[in-house]
Amino acid sequence: MLAFLLTLGALLGVVIVLAYAERKVAAFMQDRVGPTEAGPQGSLQAVADVLKLLQKEDIVPAAADKSLFKLAPILIFAAVFAGFAVVPFAPNLIPAGIGIGVFYLLAIVSLDVVGLLMAGWGSNNKYAMLGAMRSVAQIVSYEIPAGLAILSVVMITQSLDFQEISYQQGALMNQFPGLEYEMNWLFGIEALGINTTTIGGITTWNIFRAPILLVSFVIYFIASLAESNRAPFDIPEAESELVAGFHVEYSGFRFAVLFLAEYSMMVLVCLVAVVLFLGSWNTPLPNIGPVALAYWTSGTVGEVSGILWGIFWLVSKTFILLFLQLQLRWTYPRLRVDQLMHLCWKVLTPVALAVVLIAGIWRLLMV
Amino acid sequence: MERTAIKKHTGFWYVVKSLLSGLSLTWKHFKNARNRRTPEYVTDENYFKQADGQVTLKYPYEAIPVPDNGRYRLHNEIDDCIVCDLCAKICPVNCITIESVKATEDIGMTSDGTKKRLYAPVFDIDMAKCCYCGLCTTVCPTDCLTMTPVYDFPEVDIKNMVYHFTDLTPEQAEEKKQLFAKQQEEMAAAKAAVLAARKKA
Ligand code: SF4
Ligand code: SF4
Numbered sequence: 290m291l292a293f294l295l296t297l298g299a300l301l302g303v304v305i306v307l308a309y310a311e312r313k314v315a316a317f318m319q320d321r322v323g324p325t326e327a328g329p330q331g332s333l334q335a336v337a338d339v340l341k342l343l344q345k346e347d348i349v350p351a352a353a354d355k356s357l358f359k360l361a362p363i364l365i366f367a368a369v370f371a372g373f374a375v376v377p378f379a380p381n382l383i384p385a386g387i388g389i390g391v392f393y394l395l396a397i398v399s400l401d402v403v404g405l406l407m408a409g410w411g412s413n414n415k416y417a418m419l420g421a422m423r424s425v426a427q428i429v430s431y432e433i434p435a436g437l438a439i440l441s442v443v444m445i446t447q448s449l450d451f452q453e454i455s456y457q458q459g460a461l462m463n464q465f466p467g468l469e470y471e472m473n474w475l476f477g478i479e480a481l482g483i484n485t486t487t488i489g490g491i492t493t494w495n496i497f498r499a500p501i502l503l504v505s506f507v508i509y510f511i512a513s514l515a516e517s518n519r520a521p522f523d524i525p526e527a528e529s530e531l532v533a534g535f536h537v538e539y540s541g542f543r544f545a546v547l548f549l550a551e552y553s554m555m556v557l558v559c560l561v562a563v564v565l566f567l568g569s570w571n572t573p574l575p576n577i578g579p580v581a582l583a584y585w586t587s588g589t590v591g592e593v594s595g596i597l598w599g600i601f602w603l604v605s606k607t608f609i610l611l612f613l614q615l616q617l618r619w620t621y622p623r624l625r626v627d628q629l630m631h632l633c634w635k636v637l638t639p640v641a642l643a644v645v646l647i648a649g650i651w652r653l654l655m656v
Numbered sequence: 657m658e659r660t661a662i663k664k665h666t667g668f669w670y671v672v673k674s675l676l677s678g679l680s681l682t683w684k685h686f687k688n689a690r691n692r693r694t695p696e697y698v699t700d701e702n703y704f705k706q707a708d709g710q711v712t713l714k715y716p717y718e719a720i721p722v723p724d725n726g727r728y729r730l731h732n733e734i735d736d737c738i739v740c741d742l743c744a745k746i747c748p749v750n751c752i753t754i755e756s757v758k759a760t761e762d763i764g765m766t767s768d769g770t771k772k773r774l775y776a777p778v779f780d781i782d783m784a785k786c787c788y789c790g791l792c793t794t795v796c797p798t799d800c801l802t803m804t805p806v807y808d809f810p811e812v813d814i815k816n817m818v819y820h821f822t823d824l825t826p827e828q829a830e831e832k833k834q835l836f837a838k839q840q841e842e843m844a845a846a847k848a849a850v851l852a853a854r855k856k857a
Pocket of ligand 1: 730746747748749750751752781785786787788789790791792793
């Protein structure tokens with residue numbers, strides 16, 4: 290229960306920062322100033338928006354399918370929020386440390402699609418329906434390259450446990466029960482003879498242990514943009530064509546929940562990308578001989594210092610990816626539906642399959 | 657006409673390059689957002705030299721200066737007005753309302769030497785209706801109706817957008833009307849007396 294409340298609180302905080310950052314980043318990229326009035330530099334604007342939404346009337350259209358309409362936002366948010374349960378925030382700090390976390394995450398996040406369809410169908414509005422259909426088509430399609438990219442990580446790390454995957458990517462590896470005698474080699478190849486187990490830092494991140502994972506990282510990142518309905522894959526919410534897609538009929542609190550779910554999804558996919566590819570909560574600084582940068586910036590496992598360093602690195606890496614998401618949104622135009630499907634089925638999926646094959650061969654080199 | 661195929665750039669690296677150049681463009685703007693345009697008049701040396709940075713003007717807090725001969729809100733120098741009604745007649749939207757009362761005594765001259773013969777108990781311009789065409793200022797014979805560089809004069813109550821330029825209080829206006837009516841009466845009486853005298857003769 291405590292983990293639930295803490296995660297929810299942290300998530301709300303991050304989403305508010307993100308909503309503010311989105312406006313400021315968008316403004317700066319377009320030579321504008323963004324919000325300036327509420328609070329210093331407009332920093333309370335997002336808070337003010339939330340308060341405004343909470344005060345608004347909760348309108349349910351007369352022709353809507355009322356129970357579906359009312360249930361959908363809750364389902365969407367619950368699905369996304371449940372995903373956070375298995376994300377490790379620091380060594381020894383994970384809301385629910387289950388052994389098949391990766392599998393659980395893929396499954397629970399797919400539930401999102403059902404909620405989107407319920408919202409679109411229940412609204413009884415043609416734009417909402419179109420948006421929901423596009424959204425479902427897009428998310429279901431992009432789950433395949435995303436899943437394959439994650440699969441290649443699972444093959445390299447031989448684990449479905451997020452915490453174990455995290456430990457493998459740093460100098461603290463041997464402190465994880467079951468990994469005491471594991472070794473990390475540069476690029477994962479023992480034949481090169483460079484032992485990176487105690488060097489840690491960036492050299493043991495998954496994209497370095499098996500450089501082919503760099504490709505799957507790119508695939509996963511593109512697919513995750515599509516899964517969180519972000520530009521340039523925002524055709525389900527295309528403001529200019531669909532007046533915001535499946536949530537066009539929502540107002541007040543329910544809209545706030547949908548908005549929250551959408552931004553939480555962005556945060557979640559970035560967190561997962563960091564955990565799987567970019568060294569999770571591990572420091573990027575390696576130990577160089579006597580200069581033990583990695584140990585200095587990792588703290589002690591199981592103590593407050595370890596938790597704080599872990600959260601610091603995880604959050605800062607996540608925010609870099611989130612910034613990239615924002616920048617992509619304000620740089621690229623929206624794709625057409627056929628281009629979207631072309632990219633998914635004819636480019637990303639075959640490449641992801643090839644990456645899975647190569648990852649398997651790589652794993653053979655690693656043992 | 658024969659059409660030739662347009663050669664399009666294709667290929668993986670070309671696409672990657674163009675994607676990256678897009679990102680670098682937005683990044684450049686993001687970086688330059690540290691600077692902000694200064695609100696300066698167009699004649700300022702700096703005006704055309706600020707290609708980068710934020711362009712937003714935080715309006716109520718700062719404003720770009722307008723030209724000295726900017727033509728926005730109307731002003732009537734009522735002391736110079738001869739109440740000729742030309743401005744009200746030419747106004748395309750009929751937003752000038754003038755009532756006039758003939759003066760009974762000599763009320764002086766305008767600053768350009770025109771003799772004034774009329775009082776204006778009502779001289780109202782409804783700035784909410786005005787389209788700022790400036791026609792009224794061109795026809796004014798004494799140049800007393802002018803446009804000023806003031807452009808920021810919003811009001812909460814739209815009634816306040818009607819500007820009253822008369823210099824007479826309602827009592828004074830009433831008094832002038834009485835005086836004029838009395839003079840008319842006296843003149844009528846004098847005329848009648850003269851007529852009666854003529855008939856007798
Ligand atoms: S500026 Fe034009 S619209 Fe305004 S009062 Fe004069 S004549 Fe009428
Ligand atoms: S045209 Fe000029 S002088 Fe004549 S009434 Fe109008 S403001 Fe007065």
